[in-house]
Amino acid sequence: MQLRPSMRECSPRMAFIEVERLVKLFYVAERAPGVWGALRGLFHRRQREVRALDGVSFSIAEGEMVGYIGPNGAGKSTTVKVLGGILVPEAGRCEVMGRVPWRDRIEHVRGIGAVFGQRTQLWWDLPVAESFDLLRDIYGVSAAEHARARAELVETLGLAPLLDTPVRQLSLGQRMRCDLAASLLHSPRILFLDEPTIGLDAPAKLAVRDFVRKLNRERGVTVLLTTHDLDDIEALCERVLVINAGRILHDGPLAALRRGVMNERRVILDLADGAGEVSDPDAKVLRREGARVELSFDPGAVSAPALISRLTAKYPVRDLTVENPPIEEVIARIYSEQGK
Amino acid sequence: MGGFWTEIRPQPPMNAECGMMGDECRTGFRAYSHFPHFAFRIHHFTCLGGDAGPTGIRSEGRRNMNRPGALRLLWTYARASFRGQMQYKASFTMGIIAQVFQTAIEIAAIWALFARFGSLLSWTLPEVAMLYGIANMSLAIAESAGRGFDIFGYRVVKQGEFDWLLLRPRSTALQVAGLEIHLRYMGRFIQGAVVLGWAVAKLGISWTFPKAVLVAGSVLGGACLFSGLFILQAVLAFWTTESLEVFATVTYGGVETAQYPLGIYRGWFRKFFTFVVPLACMNYFPALVILDRTTLVPVPAGLLWLSPLTGLVFLLVSLRFWEFGVRHYRSTGS
Amino acid sequence: MRAYRAVFTARMAALLQYRAAAVAGLATQFFWGLIRMMIFDAFYRSSSLPQPMTREQVITYVWLGQAVFAFLPTWLDSEVQAAIRGGNVSYDLLRPLDLYRYFRNLAARLAPALLRCSPIFVFGWLFFGLALPASPAAAVMWAVSMLAALLLSASICTLTSVSMLWTVSGEGVRLFLGSAVWILCGIVLPLPLFPDWLQPLLNALPFRGLMDVPFRIWCGHISPAEAVPNILSVFAWTAALIVAGNALMARGMRKLVVQGG
Numbered sequence: 003m004q005l006r007p008s009m010r011e012c013s014p015r016m017a018f019i020e021v022e023r024l025v026k027l028f029y030v031a032e033r034a035p036g037v038w039g040a041l042r043g044l045f046h047r048r049q050r051e052v053r054a055l056d057g058v059s060f061s062i063a064e065g066e067m068v069g070y071i072g073p074n075g076a077g078k079s080t081t082v083k084v085l086g087g088i089l090v091p092e093a094g095r096c097e098v099m100g101r102v103p104w105r106d107r108i109e110h111v112r113g114i115g116a117v118f119g120q121r122t123q124l125w126w127d128l129p130v131a132e133s134f135d136l137l138r139d140i141y142g143v144s145a146a147e148h149a150r151a152r153a154e155l156v157e158t159l160g161l162a163p164l165l166d167t168p169v170r171q172l173s174l175g176q177r178m179r180c181d182l183a184a185s186l187l188h189s190p191r192i193l194f195l196d197e198p199t200i201g202l203d204a205p206a207k208l209a210v211r212d213f214v215r216k217l218n219r220e221r222g223v224t225v226l227l228t229t230h231d232l233d234d235i236e237a238l239c240e241r242v243l244v245i246n247a248g249r250i251l252h253d254g255p256l257a258a259l260r261r262g263v264m265n266e267r268r269v270i271l272d273l274a275d276g277a278g279e280v281s282d283p284d285a286k287v288l289r290r291e292g293a294r295v296e297l298s299f300d301p302g303a304v305s306a307p308a309l310i311s312r313l314t315a316k317y318p319v320r321d322l323t324v325e326n327p328p329i330e331e332v333i334a335r336i337y338s339e340q341g342k
Numbered sequence: 343m344g345g346f347w348t349e350i351r352p353q354p355p356m357n358a359e360c361g362m363m364g365d366e367c368r369t370g371f372r373a374y375s376h377f378p379h380f381a382f383r384i385h386h387f388t389c390l391g392g393d394a395g396p397t398g399i400r401s402e403g404r405r406n407m408n409r410p411g412a413l414r415l416l417w418t419y420a421r422a423s424f425r426g427q428m429q430y431k432a433s434f435t436m437g438i439i440a441q442v443f444q445t446a447i448e449i450a451a452i453w454a455l456f457a458r459f460g461s462l463l464s465w466t467l468p469e470v471a472m473l474y475g476i477a478n479m480s481l482a483i484a485e486s487a488g489r490g491f492d493i494f495g496y497r498v499v500k501q502g503e504f505d506w507l508l509l510r511p512r513s514t515a516l517q518v519a520g521l522e523i524h525l526r527y528m529g530r531f532i533q534g535a536v537v538l539g540w541a542v543a544k545l546g547i548s549w550t551f552p553k554a555v556l557v558a559g560s561v562l563g564g565a566c567l568f569s570g571l572f573i574l575q576a577v578l579a580f581w582t583t584e585s586l587e588v589f590a591t592v593t594y595g596g597v598e599t600a601q602y603p604l605g606i607y608r609g610w611f612r613k614f615f616t617f618v619v620p621l622a623c624m625n626y627f628p629a630l631v632i633l634d635r636t637t638l639v640p641v642p643a644g645l646l647w648l649s650p651l652t653g654l655v656f657l658l659v660s661l662r663f664w665e666f667g668v669r670h671y672r673s674t675g676s
Numbered sequence: 677m678r679a680y681r682a683v684f685t686a687r688m689a690a691l692l693q694y695r696a697a698a699v700a701g702l703a704t705q706f707f708w709g710l711i712r713m714m715i716f717d718a719f720y721r722s723s724s725l726p727q728p729m730t731r732e733q734v735i736t737y738v739w740l741g742q743a744v745f746a747f748l749p750t751w752l753d754s755e756v757q758a759a760i761r762g763g764n765v766s767y768d769l770l771r772p773l774d775l776y777r778y779f780r781n782l783a784a785r786l787a788p789a790l791l792r793c794s795p796i797f798v799f800g801w802l803f804f805g806l807a808l809p810a811s812p813a814a815a816v817m818w819a820v821s822m823l824a825a826l827l828l829s830a831s832i833c834t835l836t837s838v839s840m841l842w843t844v845s846g847e848g849v850r851l852f853l854g855s856a857v858w859i860l861c862g863i864v865l866p867l868p869l870f871p872d873w874l875q876p877l878l879n880a881l882p883f884r885g886l887m888d889v890p891f892r893i894w895c896g897h898i899s900p901a902e903a904v905p906n907i908l909s910v911f912a913w914t915a916a917l918i919v920a921g922n923a924l925m926a927r928g929m930r931k932l933v934v935q936g937g
Contacts (some may be wrong), residue, residue: 028675083675086507090673104672112511123506127426139410139418140510140517168429436852444855451865456871459723591704599711611710637834 017061017097018224019085019192024094026055026080026248054080055091056248064191066183067205067218067225069239069256071232073337077248078228079165085226087111115185119197122181124169131165134187141330142186148187156185159213175206182213192224193217197232211237232330244336251336260326263335267306268325271295274318282316285309298327412516416487419520427524434526441529449474449537452601465603468544469633475538476557476625477600480564481593482531488569490521494576497521504671515664518576547632556628556647564600564624565649568593570653570660571619577660577667596621603629605638620656623649685788705796709742713804728868733895736807739800740891741863743793745824786826810896817903821890824910828885831917832857838924862888868897882917885910 032048036312054077062068072078084088084096087103087110096103101110116123124133138148156162159179164172173178178198185193195214199207215238217223227239235242235256242259244252252259271294280287284304285297299309306324313319410418427434452474458466485492497505498518507517538557547553575589596619604612604626616622627649630636636643708767713735720731729737800806809815836853858864867878867888878884889906892898898906 026675036622073652083505086505088505088672090669107508108511108513111509114509115510121502121506127429132422136418136422139415140512142410142511246490259398293413306660311539322410383848440852440855444858447855447859448864451859454865454870455719457871458727459719459725461722463718463722577742587704588700592705595707595711602718607711607714611714 018064018099019062019226020057020095020097021081021085022095024055024058024081024084024091024096025053026077026084026089026091028054030050038310042090053248054083055084057094058245058248060243060253062224062226062251064224065218065222066241067214067227067239069235069242070228070245071230071235071242071333072245076245078245079196081245082116082196082226082228086116086194091335109172112188113190114168114192114194115188115190117178117181117185117196117198118193119178119200122169122177123184124177124180126170127168129166129168130161130172133169133180133184137184137187143188147189151187151189152183155186159183163307175200175203178202178206182210186217190223192226194226194228196228197230198227199229199234208235214238224330232333244333246337259334259336263332265300265302266298266327267301268327269297269299269306269309269313270323270325271319272316272321274320277318280313280317282309282313377436395544411515415512415516416520416523420523423520423523424525427526437526438529441526442533445478445530445533448601449533462602463606468541469629470602471541471601472545473539473625473629474601475534476560476629477597478534479531479538479561479562481568481597482527482529483561484568484572485527485530485563486524487565488519488572489524489527490518491572491576493522494518499579501666508672513574514668515661545633550615552647553632556631556650559650560625560628563653565622565653566657567624567653568597570657571596573657573660573664577663580667580671585635592619600625620649620652623652698876702795702800703791705742705745705792706749706799707861709739709796709804712738712741729866729897732805732807733897734866735805735867736895737862737866737891739796739804739806741887743796743800744825744887744890745792745863767789807895809894811900813900814893814896817900817907818890818894821885821893821903821907821910824907824914825886825890828910828914828917831914835917835924836923838921857883857886860884861886867893868892882910882913884912
């Protein structure tokens with residue numbers, strides 16, 4: 003009997019997550035204000051089309067950790083919902099681990115995990131351990147595997163003292179750690195994180211970042227991190243997707259983002275007391291607060307060492323730092339440029 | 343794509359939809375045909391959810407033994423819900439007492455009316471009590487199990503919890519039912535059972551095994567019917583969260599209607615509750631059989647015996663509407 | 677005063693948004709009215725003995741009940757309930773529970789009720805046997821008694837909200853009160869039709885002021901002269917409940933348990 007190779011073997015290896023020209027439309031009802039407008043609205047409703055996603059394309063390989071940023075209403079959560087199989091787009095192609103998310107929802111969802119910073123997936127009134135048990139039954143994970151994953155997660159995230167506490171009594175940081183554990187109990191290969199560090203204090207943020215970094219580096223879990231906190235992006239992601247008004251503006255390394263948009267670097271000088279005006283032909287003074295001066299310069303026009311030696315020769319510099327522009331400015335610049 | 347054998351692989355590729363290809367599937371079903379997608383559907387359906395998963399672990403037999411069936415999951419949910427409710431012990435006990443009190447008052451009102459008027463057309467109090475008992479027991483079961491659909495509108499859709507349900511690998515209807523399983527409503531069940539017991543004692547019916555099965559079937563059929571109504575109410579919540587009262591009306595108005603013999607109502611009303619929302623099939627027709635009054639309706643007695651099944655049909659129809667509603671949610675995002 | 681009017685108009689506008697809800701609400705009332713009407717009709721056809729109320733009076737009573745159904749305090753602010761469950765109770769209830777909340781409840785309750793009752797009055801009178809008031813004096817007395825019923829309803833609702841400070845999940849309280857009010861105000865069965873030995877108890881409780889008293893004034897079962905002491909007792913109960921509500925609120929705030937971190 004002749005065994006012909008299956009078509010699937012022959013087809014090119016698809017990316018782990020592949021999104022191509024995704025279009026998602028929403029229809030928003032418009033109504034006139036006031037009581038008269040409301041009465042009119044009883045009989046006639048107007049609708050406005052909103053293009054939440056307008057031809058979004060990207061692909062993510064297995065094991066990558068990608069940041070996804072954009073202003074509010076840009077389409078970040080819509081994208082994540084489409085990838086999760088929650089929403090069905092109007093046009094475009096999408097495949098995650100070889101499946102179309104919204105078509106094979108149940109099988110697809112088995113392989114992914116999600117954490118939403120603002121909403122917990124745990125049962126509000128139940129102790130954390132019971133939520134974990136319920137999730138085991140819902141996901142159909144074998145008792146042995148579940149116990150192993152759970153023990154590991156509990157230890158890594160330090161959840162042991164929390165297991166018997168009802169979720170409603172947890173602090174935000176504790177709840178976030180429990181949500182992280184809950185999302186990983188079924189050993190998914192992809193993790194969608196939506197604002198995971200929102201509202202957390204500094205040590206909690208560091209703990210979450212640490213955990214996610216280890217998850218990605220040591221376990222090879224693919225992570226898509228949607229966030230407004232650019233420190234998270236800088237700490238965790240080498241690759242960034244910027245979306246605005248339903249379109250991808252940038253897709254690439256963070257450094258390229260900086261270089262492409264703002265070809266400049268910053269020098270911050272701490273001067274000795276009594277120093278006067280600071281100026282330099284190749285640098286522009288951005289800000290001066292007492293003894294601290296921030297200058298920006300173009301590394302193409304003057305090299306950093308040259309500029310530094312000039313400045314330290316001319317002024318009484320006690321301390322100096324060279325850094326990249328803050329990412330907020332980079333992003334803001336992108337938004338405004340693309341808006342034109 | 344043409345037809346082809348699927349190759350046997352030691353490690354199923356990630357692209358395998360159900361993880362079992364060809365000879366590896368324990369059911370022995372071989373997926374080959376000229377229409378691979380069609381074959382996949384049949385294959386997957388027959389395998390009943392057995393899947394290899396990313397670690398390549400295959401399940402034994404037809405079912406994935408780790409994946410609890412629907413009823414067992416409901417039971418797990420029930421236990422979890424129960425434990426959640428026991429957090430509020432005082433409110434829980436008060437709720438049960440309130441339920442018994444509330445429903446007891448309803449039968450008291452009926453009793454008061456009979457005390458004043460003597461009879462309801464050709465029906466006596468014990469006969470009406472039997473109708474009452476069956477109707478309330480059915481509703482109680484549906485309320486306990488289907489409360490999740492009742493609160494669905496304002497809690498789940500409005501607060502965005504439905505997205506989480508879609509992110510879990512089980513049917514959304516099952517998960518919504520599991521959201522809130524309230525034992526409190528069994529207060530109504532107890533009260534209905536007591537009333538039914540009293541009615542049976544008073545009526546002196548000649549009991550046969552089929553009649554007993556019919557009573558049990560009526561209760562279950564009615565439970566299916568009311569659950570279906572709760573599901574339809576929740577389906578409406580996908581479009582608007584404000585006009586859900588319509589279904590509450592049909593449900594609770596329905597149980598009120600069903601507490602009295604259908605014959606007292608006007609023509610179109612009777613027809614509505616026989617053919618559109620088949621309440622009559624739940625307790626009235628079975629009661630006619632049990633009370634040997636089957637001549638009251640121009641329907642062959644054999645059909646009357648089968649009437650509780652319409653409740654089940656109604657439930658299945660409601661679940662179809664549920665799928666429709668979920669599809670709408672997923673294309674409009676709520 | 678402007679604040680209350682603002683609340684009222686805002687609520688009215690919000691309600692008109694949901695046109696489906698408006699129609700659905702009306703359908704609900706008609707449905708219930710029809711069921712009750714048919715049931716009572718059947719009972720009256722079953723017996724020729726004289727009854728405390730005539731069939732026409734009972735039918736009018738039923739339709740009046742549907743028309744003003746929205747005034748009943750049988751459900752609580754689900755937002756307040758969710759707030760208590762979620763632990764936000766301290767923020768929400770730090771405002772003193774005084775007449776502000778009381779009238780806000782009132783304003784919120786008026787809007788949907790007014791929207792619903794007019795069509796029911798009209799259609800009930802045209803098609804379903806809702807009779808006109810027994811006399812002009814009866815109509816006037818009815819209006820006064822409805823005002824009293826409104827105030828009483830809001831005070832009961834407020835009192836129940838306050839009591840939720842004790843049981844964290846207010847569902848038990850809501851159910852208990854809901855069923856008590858439901859039965860004892862007369863909407864299930866006109867109070868005169870209850871057995872004679874129950875009448876003293878029913879007269880002693882405040883709930884008859886919500887429905888039974890106004891309706892019986894309308895259909896002439898209570899003459900305008902008899903109406904006056906009835907209405908006064910309703911006002912008295914209202915005052916008593918407001919006082920009790922404030923007292924409970926003061927005690928409750930001291931005992932407040934705040935959940936969560």
